[in-house]
Amino acid sequence: MDASDTDVVIVGAGPVGLSLALALDVRGTRVRVVDSNAAPASTSRTLVMWARTLEHFDALGLDTSRLTKDAIGVHGARVFSHDGTSARELVDVPFDGAESAHGMGVFVPQSVTEQFLLEACATRGIEVMHGRTLKSSFDRGDSTESVVSGAHGDEIMRASYTIGCDGARSTVRHGMGVQFEGETIDDRFVLADVLLDFGDDGGREAIRVIWHPDGVVAFLPVTRGVWRIIARTAPPTTDAREVSFSEILEILQRRANGVIPASALPTSALWLSEFHVNERVASTFHEGRIFLAGDAAHIHSPVGGQGMNAGIADAMNLAWKLDLVRQGMADAALLESYESERRPAIDRIIRATGFALRAATGRPKILAKIRNAIVPVLLSSTHVQSRLVAGLSQLSLSYAKGPLARKGGRAGKVRAGSRFPNLIATDDAGTVRPLQRELTYTRFLALGWEDATSPGGAFSATQSLLTALPERLRAQTRSALLTSCPRIAGGMEMFFDASGAAVRALGGGSGSMLVRPDGYIAAVAQNGDPHDIARFLRAASF
Ligand SMILES: Cc1cc2nc3c(=O)[nH]c(=O)nc-3n(C[C@H](O)[C@H](O)[C@H](O)COP(=O)(O)OP(=O)(O)OC[C@H]3O[C@@H](n4cnc5c(N)ncnc54)[C@H](O)[C@@H]3O)c2cc1C
Incomplete structure (x- = not known):
């Protein structure tokens, strides 16, 4: 078996692993990134990139205008209630006043984000190795050893630290024996990217959310003329039920009549997928020299588009600390603050996205009635709107209660x-x-x-x-x-x-x-x- 050395091995070249690689590299820490996929992903779960993430990329010296110049900005959301017969608009919430040069954020498909980060890694000479699967990693006390398999057999990668950014099914987390505590929500969600013309938006391209007794359906702009539809459906009665375009069309005909004119219904889908929502957090974010970040450490409902952005915030929180400790410029105890700062932030996201998801189901009916009465009043308040904007965009994230913030300052x-x-x-x-x-x-x-x-x-x-x-x-x-x-x-x-x-x-x-x-x-x-x-x-x- 071959052996090689570096400062940090990063497992997973998703958005979190690549951001972490760049953050460590700009500070002078050597990294190697391995990913089991033969090539970067071409499909996109993530769509929303919030302003705070763009600010982080600015601080890494990345040219974020390349991401934002053709992207649709996040400008607002229109919420409709559908009683099974007709729809009425409850509220149109502008996402104005974000306290950032990037406004609230932009819609960028994950494949574009990953390509952008991969190019930045290539420019900096960071080694990103696709087609390499981590089999196991060990903490040897003063270093880590990761066994990675590829086309030419197994290799041991030695490093000062190993970081698992290898997604929800993380091999690194399993190897650490760390629990992924939480729950899986029964219902199934279907997803379709389609060509669609709402026709009445004045270029604003607001997110649409329709609360329907059968389940919520949401529309998010991907690129001009392309929209992502996400709809909640009941759990399948049989195991084998793949999402089809006819299922999507039926959902639109039932739940979006009055919001999308019949003449504008899509005729095919560019991409179809389905997913289940999990709300889980790792019982610890690190043990010794092995760390977890991104979906490997926490997953939750995609409502609010927080997952990737939160994972990148993990990376930005961890990299400078790891670098200072590695260089002997800070005590290893500084690394404890990674979890002390990030866990409360993640807990808040899980609470907020979980609440939004459950409110959207509107079950039982009486709850739907109360929700439909309260939400328009709440979301019409400029105070609530500005808190929503600051919270969603992660601009108001604060570590004031964490161990590194000097109290009273x-x-x-x-x-x-x-x-x-x-x-x-x-x-x-x-x-x-x-x-x-x-x-x-x-x-x-x-x-x-x-x-x-x-x-x-x-x-x-x-x-x-x-x-x-x-x-x-x-x-x-x-x-x-x-x-x-x-x-x-x-x-x-x-x-x-x-x-x-x-x-x-x-x-x-x-x-x-x-x-x-x-x-x-x-x-x-x-x-x-x-x-x-x-x-x-x-x-x-x-
Ligand atoms: C429908 C949907 C919509 C979403 N929309 C948004 C959104 O708009 N905004 C947002 O912020 N978040 C969103 N999310 C969440 C977001 O997709 C994830 O939080 C994000 O992809 C996590 O990034 P990651 O890098 O941690 O993990 P991943 O993107 O899962 O990447 C993990 C990588 O690790 C690799 N890997 C796995 N195991 C191994 C191994 N053993 N060895 C080597 N490599 C390995 C994989 O190949 C993969 O490339 C959405 C999620 C869903 C389901």
Whole structure:
């Protein structure tokens, strides 16, 4: 048997494995990716890529405009109720006001996402090996060994870590003996990509959801003129029941009359599939040097399009920690924060998507009546809409309750653990620079800010923060100042906030914050003592 060495073996070249490979590689960790498929998948479960995922890709230095330029944006959802005879629109929810340069997100088929990530891997020289199946992996205490089979026999891959991104049936998870706790929902879901023309959307291409007594049916735009239909059906009475186009047509005729004109019904399907919904979470996300991420660690209903996006968030949460520990720049205890931060986020997604799925069934009838009365009122509230937009797009995800967020740290509406906000400033040359775009996965950011009441405050706060940082982290930290004072020389990279809005969003005055490579705020010191931040960082294993 051949043997080879690398820093990290990633099992699975799905969207999560490939994102993880890029995140580790940009930080200088060597990776090898293996996937049992002979070639990348050409069909697409995932459609929705939320803004937060695009921001993560920006931080990896990927050109996200290649993904977004021809993609349909996520602009809203129209919800209908059907009583078996006719449909009425309950509510049309605009998805406006997402606090990101990417808006709410875009519809991108998973095959396109994977191709985009594979090309980025190829450009960086990352080894992605298709046609290689992981058979088993072992934690040897100071390294891992993975047995991988391919056309030329078995190979042992030695690494510092092995990460299972090998999907819901994860061999890595099975090998660890980790339970996948949760339930399978009985009902069957059918899926069809079809040519369809709703004709009345003004280019908005809103998602449609129809609540029908037979089961919910949803329509999502794939590309211009192509829509994905997902419908819930009763569990099959026999094992062998494959989805057919005539089944889809029958569903549309029964459940979508009044929403799709009979003349616009599709005549064939581009792709047909079916699936069951599972809600399961691994009992642990890592044991020793072997980790799980993406569907290998958690699966849930596709309602809300969260699965891939959450898996990529796993990858972004894990990679910088693994890299710091591998380089000896942080204590191995830092890796415990991967699960402490990600598990509550996943639990929230499972609760929310599970609730949405069950509400959509509308069983028993009385519940459907209550739902139909309450939902339009709720979803017409701008407050609820903006919370929905922030939650779905994963922009409001926060690790504030996790072990790495310094408690009590707050600057205006921003607090330790939350995502670095989308502050807009200009640089020395007057060019508009959204600060979110300044974040890079390769470094921490020490940002100081000040308004006219504290000229010079940003520099001194940031300087003290840098001095207080452990030396090994300082080398990994970029520093910058944000000022709403007239243009003054700051002695560091400067961003100007002529309107004062960005500094006001941070509570005004002066202060400094440390932003993690994955774009979450580690600690904030407003008009305070940055040494406190350093003490906190040491306690958090840095
Ligand atoms: C109908 C449907 C619609 C969905 N829509 C969305 C959406 O819009 N947005 C969203 O975020 N999520 C969506 N999801 C969820 C999303 O598809 C998954 O969460 C996502 O694909 C998980 O990515 P992954 O990389 O973790 O796993 P996968 O995509 O499953 O990739 C795992 C990879 O591991 C490989 N592999 C498996 N075993 C081995 C082995 N032993 N050795 C080597 N390789 C192996 C496989 O070949 C595969 O390539 C949807 C799911 C469904 C069912």
